[in-house]
Structure formats: C-alpha cells, structure tokens
Amino acid sequence: MALSPLVNNQLATDSRSLDNLKLQAGQKDPAAIQEAAKQFESLFMREMLKSMREATMKSGMLDSAQENMGTDMLDQQFSVQMSGKPGGLSDLIAKQLSRQMGVPETPAFETPSTLSLGNRMSGVLPGKSQGAAPASATSTTPVKTTASQAAFVQRLQGAAAKVEQQSGIPASYMLGQAGHETGWGKHEIKNANGSPSYNLFGIKAGPGWTGKVATVTTTEYVNGEARKTTAKFRAYDNYEQSFQDYAKLINQSPRYANARQQTGSVVAFANELQRAGYATDPSYASKLSKAINTTQQLQRNQPWRGVA
Template sequence: MSTTPQRINTPTGDTRSIEALKAAAARDPKAAIKETARQFEALFMQEVMKSMRQATLSSGMLDNSATQLGTEMLDTQFAGKLTGIPGGLSQAIERHLQRQMGLSETTPATGRGAGPAAAAPAALPTLAQKNVQPHVQSFILKHDASARYAQAKTGIPASFMIAQAAHESGWGKREIMQADGSTSHNIFGIKAGANWKGKVAEVQTTEYIDGKPQRVTARFRAYSSYAEAFKDYAQLLTSNDRYRDVVAKAGNAQSFAQGLQRAGYATDPEYANKLTRVINTTMRVQRALA
C-alpha cells in the first residue's frame, strides 16, 4: 500500500482532505509533512496573487461574477505552478516541521509506529552554524513568494530582487516609513518621479553629489503591500529603457549589479560592489535552505 498522502487539488482543502493527512501522518510522518508544507505554500501563494490583483485597477466594464470566478480559478492555477519549486517556501517549512518532530532528512519512512524515537541522531547543520543571522533568513523567506511571482512574470532572478530589497532596506531594518510611522512597503528605494501618481513618502536620505555624500529630502513611492512593491520594481526594470539591458544581460550577480549602477539606479559609487556581495549572500542562504 502506498504511503503517499492524498494530494489536495485546491488550496482551501476540506474535512476529508484533513482526515486524509491525519491518516497519512500515522503511516508516514515525513510524507505528511511534505504535503502539509506544500499546501501551506499554495495558500500563501494564492494570498500573494490576491494581493497583486487588488493592487491592479479594474475597469469594471466587463467585471461580473463569471469573470471573477474565472480570475480566481486562474489564480489557483498560477499558485499551483509556483508551489513546490526547489528552494522555495514549502521546503523551508518542511525542514522546520521535521526538526520540530525530531525527524531528519536521513530518517527512513518506516511506516506505522515511526516517530521521534526513530529519528537519525545526525541532523543537517543549522543556518546559525553557517553564520547566517536570523533576520537574514527571515527576510528571504518573507519575500520569497513575491519575488518568485515577479520572476515568473519578468525573468528577473528572484534571488537578485530579494538581494536588492535587502541592500536597500538593510534586510528590512531601514524601511522607508510614512510620516505617521507606518511602512511604505518600498524596500527597493524607488523614488517618486513626476509621472508617479500613487502614494509617496518624503524622507531624509543620503545622495552622492560629485562623489560626496549629502543629506537631502527625497520623495519615494509608497505601496499597499510588499507584493505590490516587487511587482512595481519588476515592471520598472522591464519597461524602462534605462534598465532594459540590465535585465537582458543579467547573467550573474556582478553583471546585474554593475548594469544597475551604470543605468543610474543609485548614486553611491560603490553600489555595484555592495549589491554583488548581498546577492551572493542571498544565494548562499537560499542554497542552505534548499
């Protein structure tokens, strides 16, 4: 008899699906954990899709219950396609649950009666043992789904986008804030030019003028969510003539970072070198999480 848990075809699931998972957990805990992690990622991806839909203005001319149902079904299909990608959120959740249950990647699927007592004593090195700070790991996992969605739409590597967001925001510690203290969700440091019609946040920032750092007040774009920020960033790089070659020639971390600096994304003369280091760190952590 197969010990593979019943696969849920819709992210929402039902009572029978939950009972099937419970039964599978008794037979094969690792397989049940894998399926649970996949379902959680699918739910998360659908929420990302929903958030991005809400960030896009609708004309209302052809909107009705049928088109709404079609859109929801399409989002479910997209969520399914983006779920289970190697190095993604489900694998990180799976490893976390295995550690919580005392299972390791080398623990055999021994069937009924298997449990923490049967776990292999040797576990894989933790990220802390690899000198990865918790806030770095948290930032990467937090924005993984939004970055992978933007990658699927534009071809820009998710690791490059996460790294640039990390560099611009200090791994989320220096986000651009609104006057009332709330976040602008602008973790890419994108400024609000004359053509920007959305919300803005005015803050003090450092600009390099003639190679010298100076404090100035600048207007930055503000978003309703991080997913919206990733979407706008990806659109900026693929639709703006200044950055089109950056995406086309982004063969590696260094060429991507140098292309952004040449295109004028930032005024810091060391921007490319700094961003390259952050991209390499991001990819190293992603490999450790995979």
C-alpha cells in the same frame, strides 16, 4: 562586458588582443578587471604548457609543422579551460589589480559570461526555478549570513518568487537588492505616521507617479560625497506591489535595457544597474553583488528554498 569564446581563445595566443582589455580594466570596471585577470592567467597557463612540452624528449619520427600547429591549438584550448577557476591565480590577480586601482572587490570574482555558449548565442535565458537563482549565476564561495538576513528572505520569498514567474527577473536578485536597500528590513522607508510604505527598492516618486508617496530624509552622493537630502518615494499597499513595480521598472525602462540582459550573472547585472544610474553610491555594484550572493547562499541552505 562578457567576451565571446573566440576572443578568449585569441587572447590565449595573441598578446596584442589584450590591449583593449587592459584599457577597459584601467577604467576601474570590476567586471573588466576580473576578465583581464582570467586572460592573464590563460596566457600564463599556455606558456607553462609550452615549456613543459619543450622539456619533454621527442623521438623526432612524427615531428611536422602540422603536428606542432595541432599541439599548439590544443594547448590553447587547455589554457582557456583551466583559467578562471574559483580560488585560482585569476582571483589573486584580480584582487591585486583591484587594490592598486582602489576598486572594491566583488564577491568570488564572478565572470559576466556565465551563461552557456548555446544560451548566449540563441538569447535563451535559463529556466525559471520558483525563486531560486539560475545555477550559472550563483557564487561557489560560501557567504557568511545572519539570522536577520534569513528572516528577511524567508518573509519575502513567496512574493519575490511570484513576481519572478511574471517578470523573469530572478527572485534572489530582487531579494538581495531589497535587502541591501532596506538594511535587510531594518531601515525600511516609513510613511509620516510611522506605517510601512512597502517600498523595498528605494524607488522615488517622479512626476509621472500618481500613487501614494512617503517623504523621508535620505543619503545621496554628489561628486562622490555623501549628503543628506529630503526626497519623495513611492508607497504601496503591500510588498508584492513593490516587487511588481520594481520588475516593471527594470523590464520596461530603456534605461535598464542592458541590465535585464544580464540576469545570468550577479556581477554583470549589478554593474549594469550602476552604469544606468540606479543609485548614486559609487560602490553600489559591489555592495549589491554581495547582497545577492548572500540571498543565494540562504536559498541554497534553507528548507523553504523556492517555496512560493
């Protein structure tokens, strides 16, 4: 749902361009709410700059329509550049909108359009980082972490980094999702004899699966209500196979085509996975974003960051 810089600039000067954004935000999409908040802040900043200029005394010697137009365009650019900063007015607006709509707040209110203009236009993703997340994808807000989360990430970092090199999916995204799906290793799917299935992502064994299977009781959401059900899940020989199978699913299934185009943004990636139906939990995107941000915080703070 990322808007182009041109649309952002238009929103700073033309309130009619907000109509579509308001409609999207009204659909309870966290990414749209964040973008709407940013644009409202941009409009506010532009009006503030306009008022400040009007309050400034002018000599009148150089006043002209061309100068006024140039000044207005400059204010437009300033308002866009000053909006959407962490801890700014847009965060407060987004939080208020989320509360009013009953939408779970996403960490740091990260904007989907975090790739640079050059990258988005050319389709080039940020360079791989041996397991560390792209710089543009990380949250600047500190996340509280635990010893068990650190141990989980450290234990699987090598396998995730190896699969990142093969697939292009950031290791932090895979580790965060694995952490969320397994309760950071506390609730991994087990075989009937109690041995590990090595299934970190809750991938079910569909009709086309010919490998090993683990049958367990799980929670599914039907019409927003949690229900217990028995399901068959894929089983592997080791954790690296689990990462490989997950990456294959994301990169090769048309269902997740939009998600694999959003590896530059934690929030956008999580939202696209939820839209594609990866999980039935209505709050899945918000929970997944938080888990990925937790992994990125651990990667930034630990000496084993990026070690394969």
